[in-house]
Amino acid sequence: MIDTIFIEQDVLDHERTKTVVSKFPKSQRIIISRYQEVFNKRTQNFRLQKKQPALILASKHKNFVLPAPAGFGIGTKKNFYFSHMYNCLYDCRYCFLQGMYSSANYVLFVNYEDFYSQIETTISDNAKGRITFFSGYDCDSLAFEKISGFLKNTLPVFSGLERVDLELRTKSVQLEPLLSMEPQQNCIVAFSLMPEELAKKLDNKAPSISRRIAALTRLAERGWPIGLRFDPLIYSYDWKEKYERLVGSLLEALPNESIHSISYGPLRFPKKMYSEIFKLYPDEDLFSFSMKEADGIVSYGNGIENEMSDFLLGQLSGVVSSEKIFQCLSQT
Amino acid sequence: MLINKEKILGGGFEFSICWVIALPSEARPIISAFKLTKTDEEAVFPIYKNEVTGQLLIISGIGQMNAAAATSYICGRYNVPAWVAWINIGIAGYAQEPLGKLFQVAKVTDEMQTRVAYPGFRFSKLMPLTTLITKEQPCNDYKTDTLYDMEGLAFAELASRFSCNELTFLFKVVSDTNAKQLRRIKPSYVEKLLAQNMRTIFLLVDEVKELVKEEKRRLDISNDVKVVLSKFHFSASRKFQLVQKYRRWKTAFPNTPFSKACAHAKSAGDVIHTLDEMLISAVFDRPSS
Numbered sequence: 001m002i003d004t005i006f007i008e009q010d011v012l013d014h015e016r017t018k019t020v021v022s023k024f025p026k027s028q029r030i031i032i033s034r035y036q037e038v039f040n041k042r043t044q045n046f047r048l049q050k051k052q053p054a055l056i057l058a059s060k061h062k063n064f065v066l067p068a069p070a071g072f073g074i075g076t077k078k079n080f081y082f083s084h085m086y087n088c089l090y091d092c093r094y095c096f097l098q099g100m101y102s103s104a105n106y107v108l109f110v111n112y113e114d115f116y117s118q119i120e121t122t123i124s125d126n127a128k129g130r131i132t133f134f135s136g137y138d139c140d141s142l143a144f145e146k147i148s149g150f151l152k153n154t155l156p157v158f159s160g161l162e163r164v165d166l167e168l169r170t171k172s173v174q175l176e177p178l179l180s181m182e183p184q185q186n187c188i189v190a191f192s193l194m195p196e197e198l199a200k201k202l203d204n205k206a207p208s209i210s211r212r213i214a215a216l217t218r219l220a221e222r223g224w225p226i227g228l229r230f231d232p233l234i235y236s237y238d239w240k241e242k243y244e245r246l247v248g249s250l251l252e253a254l255p256n257e258s259i260h261s262i263s264y265g266p267l268r269f270p271k272k273m274y275s276e277i278f279k280l281y282p283d284e285d286l287f288s289f290s291m292k293e294a295d296g297i298v299s300y301g302n303g304i305e306n307e308m309s310d311f312l313l314g315q316l317s318g319v320v321s322s323e324k325i326f327q328c329l330s331q332t
Numbered sequence: 333m334l335i336n337k338e339k340i341l342g343g344g345f346e347f348s349i350c351w352v353i354a355l356p357s358e359a360r361p362i363i364s365a366f367k368l369t370k371t372d373e374e375a376v377f378p379i380y381k382n383e384v385t386g387q388l389l390i391i392s393g394i395g396q397m398n399a400a401a402a403t404s405y406i407c408g409r410y411n412v413p414a415w416v417a418w419i420n421i422g423i424a425g426y427a428q429e430p431l432g433k434l435f436q437v438a439k440v441t442d443e444m445q446t447r448v449a450y451p452g453f454r455f456s457k458l459m460p461l462t463t464l465i466t467k468e469q470p471c472n473d474y475k476t477d478t479l480y481d482m483e484g485l486a487f488a489e490l491a492s493r494f495s496c497n498e499l500t501f502l503f504k505v506v507s508d509t510n511a512k513q514l515r516r517i518k519p520s521y522v523e524k525l526l527a528q529n530m531r532t533i534f535l536l537v538d539e540v541k542e543l544v545k546e547e548k549r550r551l552d553i554s555n556d557v558k559v560v561l562s563k564f565h566f567s568a569s570r571k572f573q574l575v576q577k578y579r580r581w582k583t584a585f586p587n588t589p590f591s592k593a594c595a596h597a598k599s600a601g602d603v604i605h606t607l608d609e610m611l612i613s614a615v616f617d618r619p620s621s
Contacts, residue, residue, distance in 0.1 A: 003456040004438065028461045030439050038450050041497060047550070048453055048498035048543055198617060236617040278576070282550060288584035288614035 004054040006032045006105070011059050016110040016149075020057060023147055027055075034058070039086070039103045047280045049104035050091055060084075060109040064118035068134055071329035074167065074188070074227070074261040076130040080122055084109050084150050085139035090171060091204035093284055094232055097138065099273035106139075108148055116157045123164055133158075136169030136190075143172040152177040159184055167227060171206040173215040183223035188260045190227025191216050193250070195242035198234050202286060209246070213253050220258035227260050231328050232267035233308045235289065235300050240311055247315040259320060264312050265328035266305040274298040347410070348386035348544045349417045349537065352403050352491070354394050354483050357519035358422040361526040362389060365534070375409065377402045388412070396466060396486035403490045415547035417499040417540045418491035421533070423507035423522055424464065425471070425480040431512060434529040437464040437502035440484045449488035451500040453543055458535055464502060472513045479504050499543060503536070505529060554578065556590035564600040574600070577607040584614035 002024045009031055011017045021029065032038055035058035068079035086107040087097055098104075109115075123131060135141045135154070145151050151168065155177070158166045167188045178189065194202070196209040207215070220226050228250060236242065269277065271293055278287050292301040299305065309327065316325060353359040356378070362368070368380035368389050380389040388410060392402030399420070406412065426433075438461040441448045454461060463478045466485035474480055484502050491500040505525045508514040514521075526533075557578050560566075566574060578590070585593070593610065597603045 004454055004461060006450075028438070028456055030461070030463060032439070033445075033448075037448055041450065043492040043497050045496040045498040045547070048496070048547070052454065054454070201617065234616065237615045237619065238617075280550075282576070282579040283583045285583055286616050288580040288611060289616055290608065290611045290614070 002027050002055045002106075003052065004028050004030065006030050006035070006038050006054055006056045008032055008035055008056075008058045011057055011110050014057075014059075014110050016112070017057050019149070020055075020108065020110070020147055024055075032056075035107050039101070039105060039107055042102060044102045044104075046098055046102060046104045050098075053087065054105045056105050056107045058107055058109055059111045060114065064115045065122045065133070068132075068137075072134070073328070074132060074165075074263055074326050075323075076132045076165065078126050078129060078131045079134065080131065081134040081137040082115050082119065083138035084112060084115055084135070084154075085144060085148065087138070088140045089143045090140060090206040092171075092206060093202045093204065093281060093286055094234070094267060096269065096273055096277075098280060099269065099276035106144070108144070112150060112153050116154070119157060123161065130163045130165065132165040132167060134167045134169065136167070140170050140172055141168035142170040142174050142178075145172075145174055145176065155181065155184060155187060158186060161186060169227075169229065171203065171212060173207045173211045175215055175219060178219060178224055179222060183225075185225060188225045188227045189216070189219050190229050190261075190263075192229045192231065193246065194230065194232075194234055195236075195239075195246045197242055198236055202234070213249060217253045220254050224258075225260035226254060226258050228262045229264075230312060231263060231265035233264055233305075233312065234267060234286070235304050235308065239308070243308075243312060244315060247312070251319055256320065259324060261324050261326060262316060262320060263326040263328045264309060266299055266308070268297050268299040271296045271298055345383050346386050346548075347388055347412055347416045348541050349388070349419060350403075350406060350412055350491075351387065351389040352392055352399060352406070352418065352420050352483075352487055353389060354392050354399065354422050355517070355519075355522060356391055357517070357522040358526055359389060359391050360523050361530060362421065362533070365530050366537070372409075375405075377405060379406065392483065395482050396468070399483035400486040400490050403487055403494070407494045412494060413548075413551070414495055415499070415544055415551045416495055417501065417544050418487070418495055419501045419503065419540070420484060420487040420491075421503040421526070422481065422483070422505070423517075423525060424484075424504035425474050425508050426506040427474040427476045427478070427510055429506070429509050429512070431506050431509065432525045432528055433506045434459050434532055435462045435479060435504050435506070436460070437462065437479065437484060437488075437504060440464040440466060440488050440502060442485055443467055447485060447489070449485060449492065449497075451488040451492060451497055451502055453498040453501075455536055455539055458532055458539070459503075464504060472508075472510070474510050479506070496547075499540075499547065501536075501540065503533070554582070556582075560590075560594065560597075560603055564597075564603065566600045570600050570604060573604055574607075577604065577611065580611055580614065581607050584611065584618075 005027050035056045065080050065082045068081045073079040165186045167190050169190050171192050191212050199209045216226050291298050368382045371381045372379045378391040390402045390406045392398045464484045594603050
């Protein structure tokens with residue numbers, strides 16, 4: 001899976017580096033000074049690199065916890081995110097990461113403890129009201145867990161914190177360590193979802209929607225709070241029938257009380273990012289449809305966005321409490 | 333001195349690989365294996381090509397200055413497109429034997445490690461990866477696990493700007509070690525080292541060509557667009573729009589001939605307008621798509 005590991009000189013002797021490296025005994029190792037010298041090179045070709053990403057093991061020096069973008073959240077006013085990893089195992093065609101980074105290599109920051117320390121500081125700096133932390137903004141929260149062990153280490157940090165929630169955003173059906181741990185009621189396992197037909201075309205390398213539904217059902221049975229994330233909503237032929245079927249299968253599979261929250265959001269890109277992604281995949285059918293540009297944002301336009309939101313809300317109406325439903329309007 | 337510049341667009345010659353090689357003795361096994369012939373007698377560097385396989389080869393001479401000059405020269409002279417792969421292959425010093433072992437370079441720096449490049453889509457199944465230090469002067473004291481040459485860094489820095497990192501390759505064959513040093517470079521010895529790796533080099537070239545094909549599909553302008561561009565006057569911004577909209581249209585309506593779709597167009601504006609009209613119905617996941 002990983003044929004080459006670039007390792008920052010400073011983390012060569014880090015215990016976590018040794019653990020990760022030991023999982024790829026056949027990989028070739030290249031020592032580097034700082035991860036940016038590999039990751040940020042301008043002349044990289046994201047599309048070709050995505051065929052065979054390397055792993056970069058690095059130490060993060062700052063910005064461990066950042067405020068979440070405006071419009072991103074599930075009910076609390078104070079939202080933060082942290083990224084122990086850049087890039088994702090999956091290759092979803094609408095993903096903003098492909099337009100944001102010039103490299104498709106995975107960066108894993110091994111100094112988890114520095115994240116924890118900053119998380120604790122953020123919690124004490126925001127002593128009043130609820131706070132939500134989001135993991136899985138620049139990567140998938142679960143997909144790399146077997147290698148990184150990040151969640152196994154991170155979940156105890158949030159254990160017992162009554163006014164703090166943690167959202168794990170994922171498409172992975174790799175459910176450890178969640179299945180073997182006692183569920184934490186402040187940890188929401190949130191699955192990104194779209195109709196199966198669309199996921200087959202867009203969510204490359206990711207588990208099918210039916211497998212994701214099976215996974216979230218198992219987690220719900222185990223007692224983990226579940227988040228359903230229809231973000232982005234994809235406009236397509238027969239989209240109403242497709243979303244109706246998807247919502248139907250989810251509500252049939254999940255006990256209502258296991259649903260912590262549902263969020264939905266339109267497909268939107270900053271203009272520059274859209275242009276980068278289009279350059280990478282000019283033959284992608286998703287981009288054939290005429291999207292609109294206004295105020296530097298490329299989107300389906302208000303008409304389609306509102307129609308899709310209203311339809312989804314209609315499907316959920318009377319089944320899921322409206323207090324659990326949130327619109328996400330961040331533009332990455 | 334840009335004379336006899338060969339036209340690629342509209343011509344039959346489709347380049348896929350540009351080789352930049354320091355020594356004639358390093359180049360000879362490649363020239364022979366890929367049936368390249370001498371061309372462009374007026375060029376300031378020796379140049380070889382094979383039009384059928386789309387390969388160009390330039391012999392740069394030793395050193396970073398020569399490698400950089402030759403890379404730029406051939407790129408400008410032949411208007412090499414961005415999807416072409418660039419390969420530098422040659423001999424290098426290494427701490428330990430075996431002599432003749434072929435490596436792909438995954439990281440190349442100068443002696444002071446102030447400049448660094450990470451070239452190449454990696455072919456780790458075909459050969460081991462390693463690092464390379466490009467020196468200004470020959471040396472004979474090699475540190476462990478690093479190759480030494482005199483051209484690699486300048487080549488990697490320049491070629492990746494003409495194409496991209498993933499299509500810039502450095503392959504090095506171990507020619508001398510701390511134990512077995514070369515007093516002078518004997519051409520027949522160098523040829524032998526390269527020649528004994530030709531089987532792997534053929535496999536590499538096949539893999540590289542697949543990447544080139546993919547990039548060409550992504551970057552090349554279709555003949556449909558070229559025809560329309562020659563028929564009507566497009567401003568630079570309209571040309572950009574045409575190229576983008578055509579790609580989207582072709583994806584949405586792969587079976588519709590462009591000439592038919594734009595049969596009534598009388599101007600550049602008409603062509604853009606026609607595409608816009610059709611793209612409104614290009615909803616994702618249509619039954620026909």
